């Protein structure tokens with residue numbers, strides 16, 4: 001990259017229309033360009049360069065001056081002039097070649113033409129200055145330029161930047177071995193700074209449900225002090241939302257304490273490259289770390305054994321085990337205690353896009369604890385089941401009726417006749433607040449539906465626990481999922 005200035009803007013006739021073209025010149029002529037051949041000489045200072053200028057002529061018809069741009073001849077470049085784009089009265093040929101004088105002209109340096117910013121942003125010193133306000137903001141997860149080797153480094157680690165990614169070293173794909181790293185001393189932010197509501201933990205939340213989306217069954221008694229909201233999708237599964245409140249969040253080692261503790265220790269959170277992306281190497285827009293049995297979601301994450309997990313992770317696992325059991329109890333299905341926990345961390349403007357947790361190795365129940373900023377969880381039918389067609393327009397073999405028959409038939413007719421398909425509308429929309437738990441239950445829920453979560457402010461954590469089928473795990477990894485909760489890590493639902 002470099003700074004350039006515009007030296008010429010002119011009009012041309014392009015395929016019967018008039019279009020504009022622009023000539024740029026490098027601003028700092030005395031510095032060697034990054035694209036210059038290796039070992040080539042340094043550029044001559046401007047004053048030692050031969051003076052070269054494009055020939056300027058005035059049009060006899062409109063009297064306006066135009067430079068000679070092409071070898072094929074001089075042309076008037078005023079589109080309103082009758083002589084525009086003609087050479088000696090004839091339409092200009094299509095295969096024009098640039099005149100060397102036009103190409104080699106260099107404009108004298110002008111002290112008033114100065115770039116507003118350096119091309120290499122001075123992000124690091126300014127981030128250090130402003131502890132709490134900036135730690136989790138959008139600017140804090142921008143990439144930097146390595147001050148040692150000039151490579152661009154994306155923010156992959158929760159605590160900062162490392163020029164060489166440990167993952168690429170393990171896989172042997174490391175292109176660099178630069179050891180530069182900058183870890184920030186992160187100041188924990190208060191719950192207040194990520195929650196706008198008047199009361200950080202309300203006594204109870206008012207229930208307003210938009211009729212555009214599914215309306216749940218409400219149960220304020222069974223799991224008091226939680227309010228339990230259940231969304232049931234017949235033949236598919238259920239989603240149980242445990243709505244937290246102040247009694248729950250302020251208890252010792254409860255959501256308020258967890259939110260603070262998760263910020264101060266290093267849990268190993270990092271951003272991973274997506275397995276499927278348009279541009280190879282694109283990173284997830286959230287940080288992740290996996291504990292217990294290995295789990296491949298939208299990325300392949302290495303897993304740490306529960307025996308090495310910090311107390312906070314085990315406490316969260318205790319809560320999630322409780323929620324899983326409570327949610328499954330009502331369904332008549334077997335309760336499989338979770339043996340894996342994926343922790344996600346979201347800075348400002350981070351999110352998780354539509355995906356399912358439907359790996360074949362997974363049990364049917366997935367429980368998530370939300371901490372910090374509130375977020376919106378959206379659940380919709382997958383494209384292929386909504387339309388009855390895959391994106392490549394192949395009719396599905398396994399095509400269950402998931403919505404009422406009339407809508408279903410008319411959708412498919414429309415799709416087939418007009419070739420018009422679209423994403424399914426959001427069926428369930430939930431506001432997840434600090435301390436809330438959500439349990440998705442039912443294998444078909446992950447098969448036919450997908451979910452996405454968008455936090456609304458600076459800092460949010462989501463801890464999700466699942467049951468991974470042991471016969472899908474390499475024997476040497478099985479011990480990673482083994483654990484015994486200490487009595488104070490077991491959650492009693494209060």
Ligand SMILES: O=C(O)CCC(=O)C(=O)O
Nearest residue numbers: 342344357368453462464
């Ligand atoms: O951030 C959340 O609440 C959801 C996380 C999630 O969908 C996942 O871990 O698969």
Ligand SMILES: [Fe+2]
Nearest residue numbers: 355356357451
């Ligand atoms: Fe998920």
